[in-house]
Amino acid sequence: MAKSKPKTKKEPRKKLKAPSFKLSSQQKLVLGSFLVIVGLLLFIAFVSFLFTGEIDQSALSDFTSREVKTQNWLSKSGAWLSDFFIQRGFGVASFIFSGLIFLSGVYVLMNIATTKLRRHWFWGMLIIIWLSILFGFFGNKNDILGGVVGFEINSFLQDYIGKIGTALLLLFGLITYLAIRFKVTFESITNLFKSAKKDIKDELQDMKDDVVVPFDNSLSDEAEAIKTAHELALETKKQEPKPLVTEPKPVVTKPKIETAPLEVKLPEPEIEEEPEALEIKVEEVVEEGSENDNLANKLVEDFGQFDPTLELSKYQYPPLDLLKKYDTEGITINQEELEENKNKIVDTLNNYKIGISSIKATIGPTVTLYEIVPEAGIRISKIKNLEDDIALSLSALGIRIIAPIPGKGTIGIEVPNKNSTIVSMRSVIASKKFQASEMHLPIALGKTISNETFVVDLAKMPHLLMAGATGQGKSVGLNAVLTSLLYKKHPAEVKFVLVDPKKVELTLFNKIERHYLAKLPDEADAIITDNTKVIHTLNSLCIEMDNRYEMLKNALCRNIAEYNAKFKARKLNPNDGHQYLPYIVLVVDEFADLIMTAGKEVETPVARLAQLARAIGIHLIIATQRPSVNVITGIIKANFPARIAFRVSSKIDSRTILDAGGADQLIGRGDMLYTQGNDMIRIQCAFVDTPEVEKIVDFIGAQKAYPDAYLLPEYVGEESGTSLDIDISDRDKLFKDAAVVIVTAQQGSASLLQRKLKLGYNRAGRIIDQLEAAGIVGPFEGSKARQVLITDLIALDQHLENEI
Numbered sequence: 001m002a003k004s005k006p007k008t009k010k011e012p013r014k015k016l017k018a019p020s021f022k023l024s025s026q027q028k029l030v031l032g033s034f035l036v037i038v039g040l041l042l043f044i045a046f047v048s049f050l051f052t053g054e055i056d057q058s059a060l061s062d063f064t065s066r067e068v069k070t071q072n073w074l075s076k077s078g079a080w081l082s083d084f085f086i087q088r089g090f091g092v093a094s095f096i097f098s099g100l101i102f103l104s105g106v107y108v109l110m111n112i113a114t115t116k117l118r119r120h121w122f123w124g125m126l127i128i129i130w131l132s133i134l135f136g137f138f139g140n141k142n143d144i145l146g147g148v149v150g151f152e153i154n155s156f157l158q159d160y161i162g163k164i165g166t167a168l169l170l171l172f173g174l175i176t177y178l179a180i181r182f183k184v185t186f187e188s189i190t191n192l193f194k195s196a197k198k199d200i201k202d203e204l205q206d207m208k209d210d211v212v213v214p215f216d217n218s219l220s221d222e223a224e225a226i227k228t229a230h231e232l233a234l235e236t237k238k239q240e241p242k243p244l245v246t247e248p249k250p251v252v253t254k255p256k257i258e259t260a261p262l263e264v265k266l267p268e269p270e271i272e273e274e275p276e277a278l279e280i281k282v283e284e285v286v287e288e289g290s291e292n293d294n295l296a297n298k299l300v301e302d303f304g305q306f307d308p309t310l311e312l313s314k315y316q317y318p319p320l321d322l323l324k325k326y327d328t329e330g331i332t333i334n335q336e337e338l339e340e341n342k343n344k345i346v347d348t349l350n351n352y353k354i355g356i357s358s359i360k361a362t363i364g365p366t367v368t369l370y371e372i373v374p375e376a377g378i379r380i381s382k383i384k385n386l387e388d389d390i391a392l393s394l395s396a397l398g399i400r401i402i403a404p405i406p407g408k409g410t411i412g413i414e415v416p417n418k419n420s421t422i423v424s425m426r427s428v429i430a431s432k433k434f435q436a437s438e439m440h441l442p443i444a445l446g447k448t449i450s451n452e453t454f455v456v457d458l459a460k461m462p463h464l465l466m467a468g469a470t471g472q473g474k475s476v477g478l479n480a481v482l483t484s485l486l487y488k489k490h491p492a493e494v495k496f497v498l499v500d501p502k503k504v505e506l507t508l509f510n511k512i513e514r515h516y517l518a519k520l521p522d523e524a525d526a527i528i529t530d531n532t533k534v535i536h537t538l539n540s541l542c543i544e545m546d547n548r549y550e551m552l553k554n555a556l557c558r559n560i561a562e563y564n565a566k567f568k569a570r571k572l573n574p575n576d577g578h579q580y581l582p583y584i585v586l587v588v589d590e591f592a593d594l595i596m597t598a599g600k601e602v603e604t605p606v607a608r609l610a611q612l613a614r615a616i617g618i619h620l621i622i623a624t625q626r627p628s629v630n631v632i633t634g635i636i637k638a639n640f641p642a643r644i645a646f647r648v649s650s651k652i653d654s655r656t657i658l659d660a661g662g663a664d665q666l667i668g669r670g671d672m673l674y675t676q677g678n679d680m681i682r683i684q685c686a687f688v689d690t691p692e693v694e695k696i697v698d699f700i701g702a703q704k705a706y707p708d709a710y711l712l713p714e715y716v717g718e719e720s721g722t723s724l725d726i727d728i729s730d731r732d733k734l735f736k737d738a739a740v741v742i743v744t745a746q747q748g749s750a751s752l753l754q755r756k757l758k759l760g761y762n763r764a765g766r767i768i769d770q771l772e773a774a775g776i777v778g779p780f781e782g783s784k785a786r787q788v789l790i791t792d793l794i795a796l797d798q799h800l801e802n803e804i
């Protein structure tokens with residue numbers, strides 16, 4: 001008897017529950033609109049009751065008689081319901097009922113899962129009771145504020161704990177509600193007060209500043225300083241409106257250089273939607289309130305968003321002080337030099353009967369740009385052809401003529417400064433532009449001719465080709481790129497794969513192996529110097545790429561940013577093989593060497609990665625000192641739209657890198673041209689020398705690290721591939737390990753193997769087939785994991801022994 005009781009109790013409950021989850025769309029429409037209307041009717045009746053309740057009192061006793069009329073806007077039913085809920089129930093808090101019923105209707109109509117709704121009802125009811133008691137505390141029995149319930153509970157409480165006790169109990173209820181519902185803590189309240197105090201203080205300070213300095217001359221932002229300089233230049237021009245053909249005066253712009261040391265402040269990494277072209281096609285993600293979403297929301301509510309940096313939460317970004325300040329930093333204006341150059345340019349052009357209507361100079365760190373506006377009727381090509389003549393007359397190397405300067409309507413003549421200044425890494429890292437940038441992979445390359453810090457996003461490039469003759473600043477450039485990323489990205493967010501056939505340039509980075517580097521499993525060194533290992537690494541990256549695509553496809557995401565955002569929002573289950581994906585930056589310091597020795601074996605995976613890897617966060621930086629066509633082949637060039645050229649020895653080399661001349665006219669020592677497909681920008685590369693890099697890696701290396709470098713999937717060369725044969729001797733090396741993983745987890749899925757053993761998709765698939773042949777897992781079952789036929793590890797051992 002006792003046993004049969006729960007059965008009879010459970011069965012009807014199951015039957016009752018089922019239809020509530022399986023309403024057809026039509027039923028949902030009917031039920032949803034019914035609830036919405038009931039909610040609205042109740043609300044109207046309640047509002048009306050506030051005005052007509054008293055008058056209708058007498059009519060309530062004669063509810064059945066049709067003669068008795070009521071004033072409520074919903075007539076008798078309205079009067080009766082309002083009386084029931086408000087007067088005899090919970091007072092004005094009953095309005096919340098109408099809201100809850102209305103909300104329920106909306107949930108049913110919009111097909112939103114009911115978990116959240118249940119929570120609304122639970123908290124709603126508690127608020128109704130609390131409000132009713134609160135209002136009852138101040139009211140009397142017939143008061144509509146608290147209703148009968150509020151009044152009765154109050155009188156009960158006051159009998160036992162008195163008025164003060166009841167008031168304190170109400171306060172306690174409020175605190176409990178805030179603590180549970182909104183996760184309010186004592187700290188958060190004190191912090192709120194503190195920040196409010198600070199805001200007021202700041203506001204007052206701002207007001208003070210506004211009054212004292214109406215125009216701030218000591219602007220720290222370079223861009224603004226330059227703008228001001230231009231404005232001043234314009235003003236000067238206005239004062240001298242007469243354009244002198246024979247004696248044009250240069251208007252000197254004197255950009256202000258930022259010297260104040262800035263503290264490195266890193267904004268929270270933020271994932272943005274990426275609008276770039278994408279390789280994989282996925283179905284539209286249906287943002288419906290599915291059970292998964294609800295679970296994710298609940299997890300986020302309970303534990304907050306997933307924080308990839310948690311494992312190294314105490315990680316400190318390198319401070320700015322590790323970077324050197326240079327004496328030769330800061331632009332000095334040599335008025336004589338400017339005047340002299342201007343005269344020479346004007347004279348040379350005059351010799352060829354080219355008149356100038358105005359000339360203006362902008363002094364950059366290495367070159368000065370003279371912008372000239374020729375007189376009407378002068379052909380631009382005529383000036384362009386005089387490049388060599390102007391260079392001769394100025395007796396200077398590295399003259400470059402930009403005719404016309406895109407978007408400006410002037411012709412630019414770049415003349416190297418006699419004394420060039422160093423652009424320190426420190427100044428670009430400290431710049432507001434870099435600090436405030438919210439790019440995925442920000443790189444501070446250096447300063448432009450107008451002395452603005454030049455910051456680009458590697459994730460948008462999406463790959464970078466760097467070339468230049470030896471000794472012109474390539475290695476410094478690579479270090480600048482790596483340093484920028486180290487200053488801005490947490491070890492959890494980016495990993496480097498460093499290939500250094502020269503064996504000296506990147507060795508320093510060994511110290512941050514367990515923080516920032518990625519390597520092949522079982523490899524002693526993370527920095528790859530051996531050519532065969534480079535091939536393995538490149539192929540391994542291709543496998544990583546395929547794996548990542550698979551993960552993105554399963555997660556219905558188009559790119560890494562979307563995927564990581566979804567993972568952070570706990571919408572992807574790690575048990576399904578999902579994990580937070582760091583960006584991977586592959587740096588090859590001497591590509592020519594690799595191509596010469598390995599040819600196609602290197603070119604093919606590099607081209608494949610370059611073509612496909614952008615969406616899944618693998619970016620390539622390839623440097624070479626031999627920019628010839630057999631190194632930078634067509635297929636490589638086609639996939640590297642972003643290119644940097646340091647000085648090269650011939651126009652042909654310049655054409656190979658940039659598809660245009662110009663790199664042969666640079667002056668070296670970090671003077672470079674950058675292009676991302678269209679315009680070419682002249683930049684002075686930021687200078688960071690080896691001791692500075694050493695200090696940075698020492699600083700990072702001394703901190704707590706991950707147990708190992710980021711492991712790339714293992715690549716098994718073609719020669720060691722296995723067949724699908726049942727032959728035991730042909731099995732994969734990892735067959736036994738895989739069997740253990742599968743039997744332990746009791747889940748026959750290839751993605752489990754991929755994750756646990758760090759394998760590529762194809763290899764994991766092959767092992768699964770071998771496991772099937774060995775009778776360890778069952779046959780393919782579509783989207784479901786295969787059945788595991790061995791129950792535990794002892795049985796597995798026996799099974800394998802019997803095979804031999």
Ligand SMILES: Nc1ncnc2c1ncn2[C@@H]1O[C@H](COP(=O)(O)OP(=O)(O)OP(=O)(O)O)[C@@H](O)[C@H]1O
Binds near residue numbers: 422
């Ligand atoms: N941005 C820069 N600012 C000032 N000087 C620089 C800059 N870049 C390079 N130099 C100078 O040029 C020298 C050579 O630079 P770097 O070692 O980067 O050349 P490289 O192109 O890598 O040469 P190699 O190919 O032989 O390694 C540096 O030691 C430094 O003195």
